[in-house]
Amino acid sequence: MEDLFDYELISKLRLSIGGVEDITGINQRKLRYWEEKGIIHSLTGKCGANKLFDYINVKKILYIKDFLEEGFTLQTAVKKADEKLIPVIEFLGKLPKDENK
DSSP: OGGGSOHHHHHHOEEEHHHHHHHHOOOHHHHHHHHHTTSSOOOTTTSTTSOEEEHHHHHHHHHHHHHHHTTOOHHHHHHHHHHHHHHHHHHHHTSOOOTTO
């Protein structure tokens, strides 16, 4: 069962803003707006000029999208997504760290 979940892959996953758009269906303009408002965070400062998003941010975008589709406001959707992410963040925080970073 452990082979089904690749811890190393999840911890290193980085997607371009175009890739995030493809996966989530949220257009790049909206993603940039959400980043500007501090709702999501790219790794731009760490990785040069390209906007790269990690697993947590992609998951958050998917949660926000679901809550918006259920009729929640953006503010409420973000709050609910943050609450739903707590166990995911706690789990990923317990993953073994890459010694080569």
